[in-house]
Amino acid sequence: MAGAGPNGRPSSVRGATRAEDVDDGYPGRDLGLPETGPGSVASAPLRLGQFVLDLLVGGLVAAAFSFPAPPELSLVVWAVLVTVPVAVIGQTPAMVVTGMRVLRVDGAERVGPWALARTVSLFFVIPAAIMDRDGRGLHDRVSRTVVVRTR
Structure with missing residues (x-):
C-alpha cells in the first residue's frame, strides 16, 4: 500500500521515494544561504559569463601594455x-559588474x-565545471569558498 511522502505526495509501494521527495534542497541550503x-x-x-568577461578584461589590459604587438x-x-581582488575584497572586476562575490x-x-589556490585550479578549467549540489566547483571547495549573488 502506498503511503504519503514528506511533501504529502504519494510515495511508491515499496517505500522508495521519488527524486523530488528526496532532493527538496536548493544550491547553498547546506551552507545556510538563502534560496x-x-x-x-x-x-x-x-x-x-563572469569568467569570460574577466578573460576579456585581462586580454584588454595585457593588450594595452603590449600594443601594437x-x-x-x-x-x-x-x-x-x-x-589579488578576490584575496582582498572578494570580487574580480567582472564580479562587480555581474553582481557576485566570493x-x-x-x-x-x-x-x-x-x-x-582558487586561481591555480581555474587554470585547468575542469575543476570549475565539476560542481556539487551547493553550486560549488572543485576550485571553490579547494579554496573553501562559495560564489554568491550581491543583488
Whole structure:
C-alpha cells in the first residue's frame, strides 16, 4: 500500500521515494544561504559569463601594455586581476559588474591566500565545471569558498 511522502505526495509501494521527495534542497541550503536574491549561490551561467568577461578584461589590459604587438602575457594579467581582488575584497572586476562575490564558507572576512589556490585550479578549467549540489566547483571547495549573488 502506498503511503504519503514528506511533501504529502504519494510515495511508491515499496517505500522508495521519488527524486523530488528526496532532493527538496536548493544550491547553498547546506551552507545556510538563502534560496534566491542577495546572498544566494550564483548560477553556473552567470558564473560562466563572469569568467569570460574577466578573460576579456585581462586580454584588454595585457593588450594595452603590449600594443601594437599581440598580448603575450594575457593569462598572467588575468591571474593577477582575479587573484589579488578576490584575496582582498572578494570580487574580480567582472564580479562587480555581474553582481557576485566570493565568500569563505567558514565565515572568515577575507578570502586571503586561498584566492591563489582558487586561481591555480581555474587554470585547468575542469575543476570549475565539476560542481556539487551547493553550486560549488572543485576550485571553490579547494579554496573553501562559495560564489554568491550581491543583488
